[in-house]
Amino acid sequence: xxxxxxxxxxxxxxxxxxxxxxxxxxxxxxxxxxxxxxxxxxxxxxxxxxxxxxxxxxxxxxxxxxxxxxxxxxxxxxxxxxxxxxxxxxxxxxxxxxxxxxxxxxxxxxxxxxxxxxxxxxxxxxxxxx
Numbered sequence: 001x002x003x004x005x006x007x008x009x010x011x012x013x014x015x016x017x018x019x020x021x022x023x024x025x026x027x028x029x030x031x032x033x034x035x036x037x038x039x040x041x042x043x044x045x046x047x048x049x050x051x052x053x054x055x056x057x058x059x060x061x062x063x064x065x066x067x068x069x070x071x072x073x074x075x076x077x078x079x080x081x082x083x084x085x086x087x088x089x090x091x092x093x094x095x096x097x098x099x100x101x102x103x104x105x106x107x108x109x110x111x112x113x114x115x116x117x118x119x120x121x122x123x124x125x126x127x128x129x130x
Contacts, residue, residue, distance in 0.1 A: 018033050018035040018039065019039050020034075022034075022043070022045060022046045040092045040116060040121075041121070041122075041124070043090055044090055044124060047086055047089050047090060048064055048086075048124070049063075050062060050063035051064070051065065051066050052065060063089075064082055064085045064086075067108075067128050075100060075101075076100065078100070079100035079108075079110060080098070082100075082112070083096055086098070086114075092116065093114045093115065094115055095114065096112060097112075097113040097114075098110065098111070098112050098113075107128070109126075110125070110128060111124070111125050112124040112125075
């Protein structure tokens with residue numbers, strides 16, 4: 001079962017900038033930097049990999065829930081929660097389309113499609129194991 005969930009369009013994103021890459025890496029004794037769409041992609045991955053309360057300065061408003069021990073009859077609810085988390089935390093993206101399917105083995109597959117300045121970017125795929 002695969003269902004495309006809601007997408008959200010918003011005002012143009014703020015200008016891109018440079019920032020510390022995710023995950024942190026040291027190159028030639030300095031922190032590695034990322035910029036433009038690479039920085040945005042890394043921010044999306046960071047939100048997907050961070051659980052609420054892991055960020056000291058944003059304990060309840062950053063990240064996505066851990067679904068490891070979650071039981072639900074509707075996997076699409078979890079997919080929608082991921083879309084909402086991305087939509088509220090990554091302001092440089094003007095549209096997210098998050099789809100998901102639950103395999104017979106209990107592994108949930110999620111694809112995040114994202115658009116910046118009207119240009120679709122390569123999707124991000126990941127799995128949620130139960």
